Amino acid sequence: MTAALVDQPVEPVSTAGGMLRRLNLVTAIAGGLILGLAGWLISHSLLQDDDLGSDQVVLVTLSCWAAGFMIGIGALNGPIGWALGRDLRHEDELFLAGKDQGVARYFRFTTDHKVVGIQYLVVTMVLFAFGGTLAMLIRTNLISPHSHFLNPQTYNAIVGLHGLIMIIATIIMVTGPFGNFIMPIMIGARDMAFPRLNALSLWLIVAAIPTILSAAVLGGIPTGWVGYAPLADQAPPGMDAYSVFIIIFAVSSAVAGANITTTVLTMRARGMSWNRTPIFVYGTVASVGLAIPAFPLFMASQVLLQVDRTQGGQFFVASGGGSPWLYSNLFWLMGHPEVYVILIPALAALMELTPVFSRRPLFSFNAAVISIAGIVGLSIMVWAHHMYASGWAPDLNGPFMLTTEMISVPTGLLFLVILGTVWRGRIWTTVPMMATYAMLWNFIIGGITGIYLSDVPADYALHGSMFVTAHFHYTLMGAGLTGAIGALAYWFPKMTGRMLNERAGYISFWFVQIGFNVTFLGMFAVGLAGQPRRVVTYAQLFAAGNFVSTIGAYSIGIGMLVLLYAVINSWLHGQVAPANPWGAKTLEWTVPNPIPLENFEVLPVVTSDAYGYGEEDEPASGIDPEREPVLAGASADLGPRPVGASNVEGGP
Numbered sequence: 001m002t003a004a005l006v007d008q009p010v011e012p013v014s015t016a017g018g019m020l021r022r023l024n025l026v027t028a029i030a031g032g033l034i035l036g037l038a039g040w041l042i043s044h045s046l047l048q049d050d051d052l053g054s055d056q057v058v059l060v061t062l063s064c065w066a067a068g069f070m071i072g073i074g075a076l077n078g079p080i081g082w083a084l085g086r087d088l089r090h091e092d093e094l095f096l097a098g099k100d101q102g103v104a105r106y107f108r109f110t111t112d113h114k115v116v117g118i119q120y121l122v123v124t125m126v127l128f129a130f131g132g133t134l135a136m137l138i139r140t141n142l143i144s145p146h147s148h149f150l151n152p153q154t155y156n157a158i159v160g161l162h163g164l165i166m167i168i169a170t171i172i173m174v175t176g177p178f179g180n181f182i183m184p185i186m187i188g189a190r191d192m193a194f195p196r197l198n199a200l201s202l203w204l205i206v207a208a209i210p211t212i213l214s215a216a217v218l219g220g221i222p223t224g225w226v227g228y229a230p231l232a233d234q235a236p237p238g239m240d241a242y243s244v245f246i247i248i249f250a251v252s253s254a255v256a257g258a259n260i261t262t263t264v265l266t267m268r269a270r271g272m273s274w275n276r277t278p279i280f281v282y283g284t285v286a287s288v289g290l291a292i293p294a295f296p297l298f299m300a301s302q303v304l305l306q307v308d309r310t311q312g313g314q315f316f317v318a319s320g321g322g323s324p325w326l327y328s329n330l331f332w333l334m335g336h337p338e339v340y341v342i343l344i345p346a347l348a349a350l351m352e353l354t355p356v357f358s359r360r361p362l363f364s365f366n367a368a369v370i371s372i373a374g375i376v377g378l379s380i381m382v383w384a385h386h387m388y389a390s391g392w393a394p395d396l397n398g399p400f401m402l403t404t405e406m407i408s409v410p411t412g413l414l415f416l417v418i419l420g421t422v423w424r425g426r427i428w429t430t431v432p433m434m435a436t437y438a439m440l441w442n443f444i445i446g447g448i449t450g451i452y453l454s455d456v457p458a459d460y461a462l463h464g465s466m467f468v469t470a471h472f473h474y475t476l477m478g479a480g481l482t483g484a485i486g487a488l489a490y491w492f493p494k495m496t497g498r499m500l501n502e503r504a505g506y507i508s509f510w511f512v513q514i515g516f517n518v519t520f521l522g523m524f525a526v527g528l529a530g531q532p533r534r535v536v537t538y539a540q541l542f543a544a545g546n547f548v549s550t551i552g553a554y555s556i557g558i559g560m561l562v563l564l565y566a567v568i569n570s571w572l573h574g575q576v577a578p579a580n581p582w583g584a585k586t587l588e589w590t591v592p593n594p595i596p597l598e599n600f601e602v603l604p605v606v607t608s609d610a611y612g613y614g615e616e617d618e619p620a621s622g623i624d625p626e627r628e629p630v631l632a633g634a635s636a637d638l639g640p641r642p643v644g645a646s647n648v649e650g651g652p
């Protein structure tokens with residue numbers, strides 16, 4: 001979206017332009033079903049005698065579904081127009097940006113980064129709801145060794161699906177909603193560098209979700225979320241759904257990554273040099289920067305798996321000259337960097353909000369940047385710590401142990417940055433700030449148990465146990481998801497124009513955090529005692545620990561439901577938020593509510609960093625909507641705000 005949009009006289013946007021302008025989620029689903037059915041009919045009639053037929057038919061059908069969905073949502077409108085030599089007119093751009101379309105723009109291929117951000121938020125919440133429900137089923141089954149709540153095949157399939165859905169949800173939970181909605185305004189831009197690619201990355205994920213859900217009726221994913229070969233070669237057609245899902249997701253994240261990186265490199269406001277660029281921006285770029293090389297590896301592993309499954313290839317089959325270790329290496333070369341794709345933006349969001357509520361500058365901005373760079377650099381050198389016990393390369397266990405333990409150095413530095421910011425601060429305790437405290441507590445436990453697991457001898461004893469499961473829940477959920485919830489509470493006023501219900505926010509916080517620690521400390525205990533993961537039942541010895549864990553999980557469930565209620569209720573009826581309720585200094589808080597379509601009337605000029613807190617005399621606590629902080633460095637018009645409207649110009 002270029003500045004030119006602002007200067008041109010704005011005509012009401014017509015929906016003229018024929019059928020292509022009427023495409024939306026309904027036409028997308030119709031397109032997907034029609035093309036999917038066509039694909040099934042053709043491939044079924046052509047391949048039904050082939051013994052690999054069923055996998056090939058599933059692969060064709062699901063791919064056709066995705067293609068039909070994308071055509072139906074209008075993702076090809078741009079390329080078709082270009083191929084027909086019809087460039088986008090100003091009016092087309094305004095239409096694509098969703099101008100004057102009200103709620104309907106959220107169900108369309110809309111390019112405005114704020115709309116894409118909200119769409120990502122909703123998709124992430126739907127994925128968490130689904131992954132969380134599966135978690136409740138898992139824990140209910142594990143409440144006692146004799147529950148028989150789920151049969152072994154179903155339990156296996158649910159564990160794999162839970163893990164995969166949760167991993168995908170946590171990957172997009174920060175860079176999706178906040179990287180899209182907030183980050184462009186934070187750097188002083190009118191939109192992302194490639195607005196249509198932005199919408200494409202979102203709708204690819206929406207198209208992919210039904211493919212992974214179909215695995216549930218195609219025999220499930222018996223391999224766990226990792227999709228390990230050679231079991232994956234022999235697994236039911238649910239494995240084909242897994243591959244299609246991963247391949248589409250990998251394309252989506254590559255597109256999103258290229259867009260975010262280009263936006264930050266080329267569209268920062270005048271004067272926003274690197275040492276004036278907010279730390280959240282570094283976290284977002286680091287995350288997508290890791291995803292860009294990592295996910296194509298995951299994609300490659302699935303392409304090879306599909307060659308094995310549908311073309312009789314032997315890439316991962318030892319008896320055919322292939323090697324299952326090839327799969328494990330490809331998977332973990334993605335899998336370990338991917339945990340930092342999840343963690344870094346969540347921690348960066350907390351580093352962004354902690355100075356606001358401590359009224360202190362970020363403690364050593366340079367150390368924060370160095371710690372992020374250090375984690376990124378080391379995270380691509382440790383993948384084989386997941387394979388110590390696999391027999392792949394025992395001689396390399398030592399070096400991988402060393403590189404893995406080295407990650408605790410930049411991570412520790414990151415801790416110091418946050419602790420140093422809070423230290424001697426004038427703390428304003430709010431729901432966002434509580435997330436910082438919870439992250440510090442959970443990540444210490446997750447980090448230290450990670451060091452245990454990085455030690456080869458200890459890992460030989462703990463590999464495959466519930467101790468490992470508890471460890472990565474402490475890091476990905478205890479630190480990652482907690483950070484994302486903190487980011488949501490912090491930027492909620494800017495994204496919705498309403499304040500998040502503080503009381504419900506606190507109630508949710510305590511149910512989730514107490515439940516979380518009960519659940520996974522219990523799982524550390526049974527894991528240390530030897531309970532294996534991915535097994536539908538267990539010995540009586542582990543009964544007490546599992547019972548306690550399940551009760552803890554129910555507390556998490558209650559807390560998350562309270563959060564969901566708080567989000568929906570506040571979005572609809574919450575206290576109207578002033579433009580800058582927290583007295584924060586980054587640029588997104590300089591734009592009025594509702595946010596103009598192009599964000600800024602006049603592009604801001606930045607003359608200092610955004611962490612000059614504590615320099616002026618500020619109220620110690622409570623929202624002061626009438627007080628608008630004087631911004632150090634950025635200049636922008638803070639125009640009056642009409643009461644009751646939602647937060648993006650153009651109505652709810």
Ligand code: HEM
Binds near residue numbers: 162164476477534553
């Ligand atoms: C309500 C919160 C959650 C609960 C109670 C929960 C519970 C569990 C349990 C009990 C298992 C182990 C099952 C087994 O091995 O037999 C598991 C596996 C897993 N969970 Fe969660 N989980 C929760 C949230 C999350 C989140 C937020 C993530 C985000 C990354 C996540 C990722 C995973 C993964 C990757 C696995 C491994 C799946 C596999 O072995 O294939 N979980 N979860």
Ligand SMILES: [Cu+2]
Binds near residue numbers: 336382383
């Ligand atoms: Cu790892």
